[in-house]
Amino acid sequence: MKETLTGIIIKETNYSETSKILNILTLEHGLISVISKGSRTMKSKLRGISMKMVYGEFTITYKEKGISTLIEGSLINSFKNIMNNFSYMKYANLCVNLVRNVLKENNDKRIFICLRDSLVKINDGFNPEIIYYILSIKLLDFLGVKPDFNYCINCNGEDIITFDLNIPGAICSNCYHDTYLFQSNTLKLLKLFQTIDISKLSKLNITNIKVMEELGYFIKEYYDSYTGIYYTIK
Numbered sequence: 001m002k003e004t005l006t007g008i009i010i011k012e013t014n015y016s017e018t019s020k021i022l023n024i025l026t027l028e029h030g031l032i033s034v035i036s037k038g039s040r041t042m043k044s045k046l047r048g049i050s051m052k053m054v055y056g057e058f059t060i061t062y063k064e065k066g067i068s069t070l071i072e073g074s075l076i077n078s079f080k081n082i083m084n085n086f087s088y089m090k091y092a093n094l095c096v097n098l099v100r101n102v103l104k105e106n107n108d109k110r111i112f113i114c115l116r117d118s119l120v121k122i123n124d125g126f127n128p129e130i131i132y133y134i135l136s137i138k139l140l141d142f143l144g145v146k147p148d149f150n151y152c153i154n155c156n157g158e159d160i161i162t163f164d165l166n167i168p169g170a171i172c173s174n175c176y177h178d179t180y181l182f183q184s185n186t187l188k189l190l191k192l193f194q195t196i197d198i199s200k201l202s203k204l205n206i207t208n209i210k211v212m213e214e215l216g217y218f219i220k221e222y223y224d225s226y227t228g229i230y231y232t233i234k
């Protein structure tokens with residue numbers, strides 16, 4: 001059945017002498033595999049749209065099980081700024097690779113929206129490290145291990161002063177003993193990242209280096225301990 005899908009290519013693998021297998025994360029069907037026949041030859045009309053990070057419309061012969069076939073495609077956003085900026089590219093790749101890992105656990109269609117919005121914002125010049133952190137926090141929900149920053153893990157109290165990564169859980173002032181104290185802004189941001197709509201971000205600057213370090217530390221520790229996914233920052 002011929003269908004036109006909106007998607008982002010998250011992986012390309014060479015196949016036979018001239019073709020590629022593309023893993024496309026689509027709005028309509030989640031992750032699909034597509035063969036792009038002849039796309040490695042210079043004259044192929046599929047060449048330009050058969051690469052990792054291409055965000056476009058793909059007309060394919062869709063097979064629910066097995067590999068679909070790419071017929072034609074057109075770009076929606078070429079992510080020109082990402083392609084021309086080393087740092088943007090680094091974080092865009094980290095976003096795509098993390099999404100790929102999450103998709104092994106959950107093929108929820110909303111993951112496409114999260115990735116698309118993240119790449120668009122990186123391309124628009126938002127701090128790519130912050131976007132990566134926001135995406136990382138949002139994806140925890142799809143892994144079934146969303147952290148709760150609102151209530152104390154011991155007593156359900158709301159006067160949260162830190163988060164104990166060993167438990168894991170938020171800790172209130174009454175239950176606090178000796179665990180690491182996160183900056184209150186770090187905890188506020190982590191909570192905000194869970195609910196923020198990435199596409200509606202108009203500005204978000206974090207100038208406090210300590211807070212940025214703690215965000216990276218929290219997210220890496222949380223992923224490494226509770227998701228089975230090894231989290232990469234650099």
Ligand SMILES: [Zn+2]
Pocket residue numbers: 152153154155156157171172173174175
């Ligand atoms: Zn408590």
